[in-house]
Amino acid sequence: MxxxxxxxxxxxxxxxxxxxxxxxxxxxxxxxxxxxxxxxxxxxxxxxxxxxxxxxxxxxxxxxxxxFARIREAHFPFLESARSFVVALAEETGETAHLSEFDTDYLTSTYVEESPQANRVSVSVGDRFPLHATASGLAYLAAARPDYVETYLTRSLERHTPFTLTEPDILRQHLGEIRQRGYSISDQGRAQGVFSVGAAILDGEGLPIGALAVASPAVRASGDTAERHGRAVMLAAGKISARLNGRATNTKDRTR
Amino acid sequence: MxxxxxxxxxxxxxxxxxxxxxxxxxxxxxxxxxxxxxxxxxxxxxxxxxxxxxxxxxxxxxxxxxxFARIREAHFPFLESARSFVVALAEETGETAHLSEFDTDYLTSTYVEESPQANRVSVSVGDRFPLHATASGLAYLAAARPDYVETYLTRSLERHTPFTLTEPDILRQHLGEIRQRGYSISDQGRAQGVFSVGAAILDGEGLPIGALAVASPAVRASGDTAERHGRAVMLAAGKISARLNGRATNTKDRTR
DNA sequence: AAATTGAGGTTCAACTAATGAACCCACGCC
DNA sequence: GGCGTGGGTTCATTAGTTGAACCTCAATTT
Missing domain, CATH: 1.10.10.10 (Winged helix-like DNA-binding domain superfamily/Winged helix DNA-binding domain)
Incomplete structure (x- = not known):
């Protein structure tokens, strides 16, 4: 080293x-x-x-x-531009919403707005999310460069719960579905009893730099929860990306 | 290197x-x-x-x-604990108030609350203040360890305006007066037409970690300005130090 | 009160990692 | 098509890094 x-x-x-x-x-x-x-x-x-x-x-x-952090944030105002959308998302869904930023093979929690309910999912700023086992991480991977995804999938993936997906092939298929759907779903992939949906935050080139997710207790996840939360998180992530880049960025524009 | x-x-x-x-x-x-x-x-x-x-x-x-910055701030909430006091100070004096943190021989501006007046002093977060030429810096030096002060004074001190103090002996005397008075005064030491008063922020051991200052256009500095602003800045700095350390810290308690 | 433990900190010969001049490549421009 | 500029790479030389052994001090333990 x-x-x-x-x-x-x-x-x-x-x-x-x-x-x-x-x-x-x-x-x-x-x-x-x-x-x-x-x-x-x-x-x-x-x-x-x-x-x-x-x-x-x-x-x-x-x-x-x-x-240094201030210099970066002044130019690349990830948190500033996202905070209000995270709050709105938590309000809309009634569940804990959290924003995370990619940093060396993990997503690091950057901002959390917890659900007001007594039975809620609790996340702390600074928590690190493994990419293959969380809704945020899967959303990130689904938008990441193929070569990065392949490198990531070929290492040994930790199993956090009996529900964690660790088979590369199953994960690849899963990522395909996420791309189609527009948001990711993780049913107890990292912690038992936690159901989450997520969507990636994209930079000006359509590459992911972080993710937004809604996490709810699995017992509250009924038939349409995934879709309701999924749509909301997808929309909010799109707005954050757009504001971050000063324009709309839901298309993967690579013309430059 | x-x-x-x-x-x-x-x-x-x-x-x-x-x-x-x-x-x-x-x-x-x-x-x-x-x-x-x-x-x-x-x-x-x-x-x-x-x-x-x-x-x-x-x-x-x-x-x-x-x-990393978040980990530090979570444990050492310099900005969080100070923000409201800076706002209050700016309101009370009607002038620009700013908080700075020590970092390798300079004070770096951390938070600024500008005066609402049209003719005001403007400071940006990230600006760096030389210790010998600003009210913040002088307040810092007056509270710093003697050996650090001596090392600092023996290097060549840049002259920013015709009013900048650069003579070690004069500065030493000046620092003594600041210790007596409880706050520092800089009359156009770094920029022409800017009059400032400052006080140090102290850690749990009574050593300075930053400074708080009020900066006004020199044309508005009348007879009692220094004393009015000085008292206010001294009080506010004391409150910030106290909150930062979870107790009162205007005495140099070194009993442990 | 002497011995022990464990923490912070230092030294210097052996050695491994950093250096930079010269190089290639791609792109834009006259 | 030649020239300038910027990103990136190579490898023999050189300089910075390493770690076992050491010191000091303070707090426990005997």
């Missing part, structure tokens, strides 16, 4: 539930030597990518990351 | 006004060889820190940065 890759791997050791880590702990989590870990941390810290609490000696993600 | 440092330097080539860059352009901006630049970009891209537009071949900051 390149040195840069190692440095980023170090950053990836942090998450919402482990926002601060010690040197030894970081070395253990990443598998790097303590000396290596420290040298990388210092390099990162000198650029504000990592910060150290001077009394506890613990490391945490630095302010430069926030600065 | 370490490879990691170079990789981050590449990220730093992007800013709000230049959110997308080509390979050659990036190599030119950073001074690295084209091959080096590309290899670094690939390493970064494989972790989602950089993204490439497949048709224009231009590179932009990646989604992983946004993910």
């Amino acid at each position: 390149s040195t840069v890759g190692k440095a980023v791997t170090l950053l990836e050791a942090f998450d919402v539930h482990r926002p601060q880590l010690g040197l030894t702990e970081l070395a253990r989590l990443t598998g790097f030597d303590k000396a290596t870990t420290r040298r990388l941390l210092l390099s990162l810290a000198s650029h504000g990518m990592i910060e150290q609490n001077e009394t506890t000696r613990l490391y945490r993600l630095g302010p430069a990351l926030v600065r | 370490s490879t990691v440092g170079k990789a981050v330097t590449l990220l730093e080539a992007f800013d709000v006004h230049r959110p997308q860059l080509g390979l050659t352009e990036l190599a030119r901006l950073t001074g690295f060889d084209k091959a080096t630049t590309r290899r670094l970009l690939l390493s970064l891209a494989s972790h989602g820190m950089i993204e490439q537009n497949e048709t224009t071949r231009l590179y932009r900051l990646g989604p992983a940065l946004v993910r």
